[in-house]
Structure formats: structure tokens, C-alpha cells
Amino acid sequence: MPADAPIRVLIADDQALVRDGFAMILSDEPDLAVVGEAADGAEAIGKARELRPDVVLMDVRMPHVDGIAATAAICRDTDARVLVLTTFDLDEYVYQALRAGASGFLLKDMRRRELVDAVRVVAGGEALLAPSVTRRLIADVVGRSGTPAAGAAGSSAPGAEDPRLATLTARETDTLRHVARGMSNAEIARAMFVTEHTVKTHVSSLLSKLHLRDRVQAVVLAYETGLVRPGETAPPAHA
Numbered sequence: 001m002p003a004d005a006p007i008r009v010l011i012a013d014d015q016a017l018v019r020d021g022f023a024m025i026l027s028d029e030p031d032l033a034v035v036g037e038a039a040d041g042a043e044a045i046g047k048a049r050e051l052r053p054d055v056v057l058m059d060v061r062m063p064h065v066d067g068i069a070a071t072a073a074i075c076r077d078t079d080a081r082v083l084v085l086t087t088f089d090l091d092e093y094v095y096q097a098l099r100a101g102a103s104g105f106l107l108k109d110m111r112r113r114e115l116v117d118a119v120r121v122v123a124g125g126e127a128l129l130a131p132s133v134t135r136r137l138i139a140d141v142v143g144r145s146g147t148p149a150a151g152a153a154g155s156s157a158p159g160a161e162d163p164r165l166a167t168l169t170a171r172e173t174d175t176l177r178h179v180a181r182g183m184s185n186a187e188i189a190r191a192m193f194v195t196e197h198t199v200k201t202h203v204s205s206l207l208s209k210l211h212l213r214d215r216v217q218a219v220v221l222a223y224e225t226g227l228v229r230p231g232e233t234a235p236p237a238h239a
Contacts (some may be wrong), residue, residue, distance in 0.1 A: 007123040008031040010053040012044035012070065013085065014062045021156065022057060025112050032119060041065030048074045054123045056082045057106075060097060068096045075101030081122045095220075103214050106126030126215065162225040167209045173227070175202040178224035179215055 009026055011019050022035060035051045038044035042065040048056055056074055060067035071082045084097045084105040097105070103122045106115065118128050129194045165173065171192070178188040185199045192199070203215070212218050222228045 005134070005168065006031050007055060007119060008033055008035045008051070008053040009037045009119060010034075010044065010047055010051060010056045010080070012041070012056060012067070013059040014039050015059075017133035020061070022115065025115055026119065029094055032116070041067055041070030044070045044072045045077075048078050048080050052078060053080050056080050057119075057120050058082050058097070058102070059085045059087060068100055069104050071097050080134055081214075083118060083122055083128065089182060098216055098220055102216070106215050128216075148184065162227070164221065165208060165227060168206055170210070172202050172206040174221055175199060176206050176218060177228050180219045180228040182219075195226040 007211070009032060011022050011026075013019050013022070016039070018112055019037045019039075023037065026032045026034050036047045037054055038047050040062045044056065044058065044062075045065065047053075051085065056071075058067045058071055058074075062070075067084060071084065074080050081103040082097075084102045085108055086105050087108055104118070104160075106118055110118075121128050121174075165176075168176065174192060175188060178191060183191070185196045185203070188199045189196045202216075205213065207218060210218070210221060212221065
């Protein structure tokens with residue numbers, strides 16, 4: 001996408017009023033352009049393939065084809081990044097949507113500025129998790145994966161036996177632990193006594209090695225593998 005080109009957005013929601021509201025907010029921004037709307041998942045898939053948006057705002061509960069199936073198809077067939085729209089209580093399908101490739105989720109009661117900023121963040125290659133529900137997401141990941149609690153008797157080093165992590169260097173593994181705790185690049189740099197550029201290099205490398213789209217999927221994988229467990233303090237960084 002050229003530096004001066006607007007961010008192209010597709011809005012998928014089965015409620016016309018919601019679509020109109022989002023479109024009005026986003027269209028007021030000079031760097032954002034709403035290129036299409038969809039009333040269900042099937043239409044969202046078709047328009048994403050046709051219009052090639054940069055970002056898709058995706059409702060989960062839609063008729064015919066739901067947002068989860070639509071997210072999986074769009075992430076598989078296009079370069080669009082998907083932001084899932086959910087309720088305050090963390091819709092039970094959000095976890096599945098993230099596994100399908102979504103780059104994060106937003107609360108439907110978000111403020112205008114939060115919506116605009118989220119679209120820009122995701123379009124820029126970052127992932128976005130609503131802070132107020134991140135803990136619930138982590139609990140859901142742990143519950144579904146059967147990850148043992150921290151310090152469980154007889155458990156080996158977190159993530160040590162999972163083959164998905166075997167390709168990572170020690171520094172990349174440390175970086176993944178910090179990413180999973182929601183730390184920014186600047187915070188990780190301070191914790192590991194390296195530059196932010198080095199952190200970015202580690203993050204890019206671990207995402208590539210693990211075949212992950214972004215930091216959201218990295219968080220999910222870190223908890224699924226047991227590399228990070230709720231309640232643990234940050235581990236010492238490798239020299």
C-alpha cells in the first residue's frame with residue numbers, strides 16, 4: 001500500500017444501522033476509506049476477494065455464514081487483516097475467530113476514537129486486544145488447551161517439550177514470553193537490555209518461524225503451549 005494511499009476498510013455486520021454508523025465515523029478520516037459493506041459472512045468473503053481491503057471489521061454473529069468462517073476464508077485468500085467486533089463479555093466465538101486468523105477484537109461499545117485508532121494500528125501491521133477482556137481471552141485459551149497451572153507438580157519447563165517452539169532461539173523464546181504478557185516493544189527492550197530495533201527483529205523472526213500472522217496469534221500459542229502460564233512472574237532473560 002503506497003504511503004499516501006488511504007486505508008481501505010470493509011465493514012461486515014448484519015445490522016444496517018451499525019454499518020452506517022461505522023461507515024460515517026471512518027469516512028470522516030482523511031486517511032481511511034470505506035470501500036464496501038457486507039450484511040453476512042458470505043457477502044464479506046466475496047467482497048474481500050473482489051475489493052481487496054486492508055482491514056475488515058467483522059461481526060461474529062451473522063446469518064448464513066458467520067464471522068468465524070468468513071474470517072478464516074478472508075485470512076486464507078487475501079492479505080486483509082480482520083478486526084472482530086464483540087460484546088463486553090467476550091463472545092464465546094472470539095477465541096475461534098482469533099484462531100482463524102483475526103488480528104484482534106474490539107468492543108461494540110467502543111468510542112469513536114478507539115475505532116479509528118484500531119483500524120490504523122491493525123492496518124500498520126500490529127495486533128490489537130481490548131485490554132478489558134484480554135484476561136478473559138487468556139483464561140479461555142488455558143481452559144481449552146488444558147494448560148496446567150503454574151508450578152503444577154511434575155510439570156516440565158513451560159513449553160520446553162512443544163515441537164512448535166523448537167525452532168526459536170533462546171532470545172526469541174524470551175521475547176515471545178514478554179509478548180504473551182502484553183508488553184510493548186519498548187517494555188520488552190528494557191526487560192531484555194536490548195534496543196527496540198532488536199526486539200522488532202526478534203518478533204518478526206519468531207512470527208515467521210511459527211507461521212503466525214501477528215502478536216495476537218503469538219499470545220494464543222504461548223498460552224496453548226504452556227510457555228507462559230497465568231500468575232507467573234516474568235522469567236529472567238537469557239544472556
